[in-house]
Amino acid sequence: MSDRQSEALAASPGTSARKNLVLLVLCAQLFLDSMDVSLMGVALPEMQDDMGLSAEQLQWVISGYAVAYGGFLLLGGRAADLFGRRRIFFWATAVFAVVSLAGGLVTDGWLLIITRVVKGIAAAFIAPAALSIITTTFPEGPERNRAMGMFGLTGASGYAAGLVFSGLLTSLSWRLTFFVPFVVAAVVLLSVRGVIAPDGERTGRRPSFDVSGAVTATGGVLLLVFALTRAPEVGWGSAATVGGLVASVVLLVVFVVIQSRRTDPLVDLSIFRSRTLSTANIVGIAWACATIGWQFIALLYLQNTLGYSALKAGMAIVPMAVSILVAVNIAPRLIGKVGLRIPAVVGLLLQGLGILLFLRADENASYVTVLLPALIIHGLGNGTSFLGFNIAGVGGVADDKQGLAASLIQSAVQLGGGLGVAVGAAVLAAGSAGEVSTYHHAFLAVGIFSLVGAAASAVGLGASGPAGGAEEEPSAGEAVQPQPKAGLEGGRA
Template identity: 40%
Template sequence: MYKNSGTRPGVVLAAAAVAQFVVALDMSVVNVGLPAIRSALGFTPLGLSWVVHVYALAFGGALLLGGRACDLYGRRRMFVAGLAVFGLCSLAGGLAQTPWQLIAARAGQGLGAAATAPAALAMLTTAFPEGPRRVRALGVWSAVNAAGGALGVLAGGVLTEYAGWRWVMLVNLPVVALALALVPAGVPAGRPPERRERLDVPGAVLATGGVGLLVLGVVRTEALGWGSPVTWATLAVAVALLAGFARTEARSSAPLLRPGLLLSRWISGANILVFLAAAGQFAAFYFVSLYMQQVLGMGAAATGVAFLPFSAGLVAGTVVAIRITAAHSPRASLVPGALLAAAGLAWFSRIGPDGGFLTDVLGPSLVTSVGAGLVLAPVAAAATTGVARDEAGMASGLLNSSRQLGGCVGLAVLATVAAHRTGADTGAAALNEGYALALAVSAGLFVLAAAVAVWVLPRGRTAALRPRSPAPADDRTEGVPS
């Protein structure tokens, strides 16, 4: 690992964790305030959906580009720039007076997050050597990321109900300011790359366009449906662009995503696993929130408070996962964690229209969240195992892309499953049946994630959990388990 006298790993961890918290928070905090936003700014029902969709589109589409830019132009530089854009667009969104102003601000937030998230993870993997210290650091980062998403529901409900919808945007500003204040205290500027490479512009265009259209096609199924010609045309163009991206990267001397990186069983397996886990976890947040509000009749603030046990379980699961992973391997935590999360979601699928928080939500929330914590903490360690320093941003962008795509695709598919079961009936009993079915399918996704961990990830203790000497500059794959 490159030594820098200005590096303070604890400060790097704090800055990365705070930044990841606000990025995760923003993915859920706005959702609860959507009805108030519609009334205040005069959104149409279709236009209102873009407040959520444009963030996912910009964030997911630009993650690979943001990750590679970190490697080429400096992680701290991209971290600061991304946070600054995110903060300024949060301010613009909080002050928006028309629908287009808010949608533009949300797009800017997504682009800022696409630079910040991979930079934060890349800073951690270069500040902490492979081994127990990195496992602990990535565990904290993962716990904060998960807690940000869960607490966003609470913050959104409380802020919307007691302070007004604008604060679901403005709440980001003090968090961004804290993360930026930590940078000069110990986040190193880093060294320039040993050889100056130009950004892979064709790859960047194809990747951003392909992933962006994939996200767009999936999220628009809520309005258009899966049978719409527009949906299938959008997805077909996305697949064509991604196929072109794969061909371009195979021929490029300085690719945005080096194909050889995916030959590592740790990296490929971890990205498949996080895709499945994100699909299941996002669905749990979404459908349990709807169940509490639309079936049990709970208010926005009460629903947010009801997610606190979920956040506590994520933290508890992460603490246990750090110990297991440091002593054994990521797989030792991933398999039981995925199965435990599946059991919790299967329990959730037994919700009833006459249920209550104590009987239908609290127990499965704790089981699901502890299992998710056992999964989310070690998956970042697995996805960065054996990665060379000059490709840390590349691997980080790939992991964040897999997480974002998993959440978008999984939620869109499961929303369709729930809607098909519910039909035209909007009564509590019909809605309950749809939500229960979607949660049961989510349980199956975690079972599939456990199978991936068993069959793809290597067995036993790995080189990633023991400190090793850096790989030679001309051998980027040394130390990567096959």
Template identity: 40%
Template sequence: MSLREKGALLVLCGAIFLEGLDIAMLNVALPHIRADLQLSTATLSAVVSSYVIGYAGFMLFGGRICDLYGRRRVFLISLSVFIALSGLGGLATEGWMLLAARFLTGLSAAFMTPAGLSLITTNFSEGPRRNKAVLIYSGAASAGYSLGLVVGGVLTAISWRWVFFVPAIIAMVILLLAVKFIADSRQSEARRKFDLSGALFLTAAMLFAAIGIARLEHPEGLQTALAACALSAVFWVIFVITERRTSEPLIRLGIFRSGSLVRANLAMLLFGGAFFGFQFVVTLYLQELLGWTPLQTGLAVIVVSIDAILAPTLTPALVNRFGNVRVIVVGLVLAAVAYALFLRLGLDWTYAAMFPTMLVLGVGFALAYGPLTIVATNGVVENEQGLASSLINTSFQFGAGLGVSAVGALAVLGLGSGADAGARLEALRAAMLVPVAAAAVASFVMLTAKKERAAI
């Protein structure tokens, strides 16, 4: 790589690291935010789901905007908005201010994330160089999710407001470096007609789908969730009809004829659901049942971030030797094994009993996440790289929402205030079946890949 390419990769990895860090730190700080702002349980949950709604609701729209109007331009603008809104969250004195800030921060991330990944896939030619860059990028994302729990615990001990201020400061540094190092790729579609009606229908479909998923984790919100999902389905139908009839579609539906792209996105959805569902169980288990602090919880799962070391070092060699599909399947199987090991959780567990799960999961994440991204973007023409990037990120985020909702629905059965520790433990064990099943199904999905079946 040239000096400019290394600088650009550093900047883009910093942005995706920041996105993971922001989400993880907030999760740790939630109890302190509730106490300081006197938030109800419903409002506290909405603080998390509002980000997901903004992020997932606009992700596909954001990816296509990158293709049409320039990835560098969209990246810099959305990063600037992220800086302003993250800082605003730290200044919130009312619940509604925090909700608005998190929704708009998620919206800015919906443009920033696909812009960042598509800048990598368009600036590095398909093959070993791009694979290496994508795997380094995925390692940075994993490190953000893992280290964010630890950093969030430290900052929350000072003040929960620093959970919002620190990402804004980091984003400022990234923005300054981005202006220097990032060069835009070709924009063959920059002057094409913009499909406004398709954009509106797509955004409505994604927004209602995100709202439906966010409400699934609340038993009292089941009717709202079903209504939102039904509206999402209606808007999806209208969107497909609109795209088939227009000469300049926002999304060329033919992209879904790629079997590898569809399989990679489905596997990523299941993989994201398993991973975030597992994180939810671990947080409840360590803090609610074992009485660990947020910082201790973060330190317990930090070994999962070994992915940040393995993804750019071990994974590229394995991909070059065995191919993407083979490496992905092994990674997903290891993830399923890691989750299955955690089914034995007990009230007398020490960290030594949990360590194998954390270590095996870190290796599995390193082998699955990056190569899935590669498969989802390989073979896609340059003027649709933003779309392909947003698809794979949307799959991961929606999977995360589904996983947490499914795990939460099972865990809540035994986590009432009147339930004893034994009943709550059994509920968490039942909830752990969701990550195990999701990872297992994801590995089966990738085993059906026809083109690389012989290599498996």
């Protein structure tokens, strides 16, 4: 949306109602994306029995989506900036709907995996487009914070709903876990053109598309996520893991060199001059390492050690999801009063405390006295810190780079999630199978990431203060004088 369109929208009657409709449609798609992730977990055993999937194929039903999602996010964000946010959101949602339907109809394991990979690619284009539509529709400050709070609340609700519905749907047929997302995506698709404003016409020269940057960035991130995902299975010292990590580093270094020399780069490296944005991405990695790694370990502990069924394990996590909902509902007001630093630091410390409280769990852990308090504390911290680094990651960024900023923060979360699962799996593999002490070591390993994120937030998210004012770090030669900026503390170097 252009500045002229934004001004016209702000001045028109019924603006608030229209904005709320936009937010509703975007949140519906986020709800679907979040639900789709948690729907798969409980359905995997039924898929394996029905289709005769091998252990490798079963892993790639999950990993294929994660690798594709993480690998194509930067490309998706840049495409939204160049070709139009609504256009990309619409067509990517259409692809998401089609492959959801196809996934429920196929009878071959590898075709099923292909639908998951394509769905991951579609989600990588949907997510930054949706987030950048929000950030260009709602101005920085309380209005955007409220919208981001609703966006985060929707994600938590979708994940919780997936945990509950996956067991119910799978008890009827695992194919419903594909058909239900198709129906929701189809409804969103029918709403897009009538609710979301058309993309503004570009004036002047259209930036060229950075093909070499797209290839090296996507290839580098794909190899990195792929290597991290496969490492627990093939070994951290294996040729496949080491080779994949080295190749990903080489491609990413080449990518940085290309970006520094291009006039119209895929990623404008100057965006990282914002200390707040750079810190937000570091915090996003640490947050995801901790919470996604913990979820992976905790669900195994609940089922393998405590003997919970898949449905019971999913239901056991629901109180954490509810506490996340509470946190992301309160967080915008908290951020508006004290700024980003305090909620981010406190939230990550609470998240870490909730994870480390699982060190009290043993072979006969009481759900009410041992697990439930840890789940609630984890959820409160998780929701509070999630909103903080997401707001920081897109604040103070020009409209024409919002897709890039959104894809960067989401790439950080995907990368962190892959790393957290890989670390958790590696610790579990190194210990004695079935021993509670092995789970304790894994919980400790991922819990440390929350503390790292809290430290990064304390150092890099700017001085605490009302979110309505920010500190701008002056360029060389400029007087050191705070400059007001609505909605976010932060600075540019």
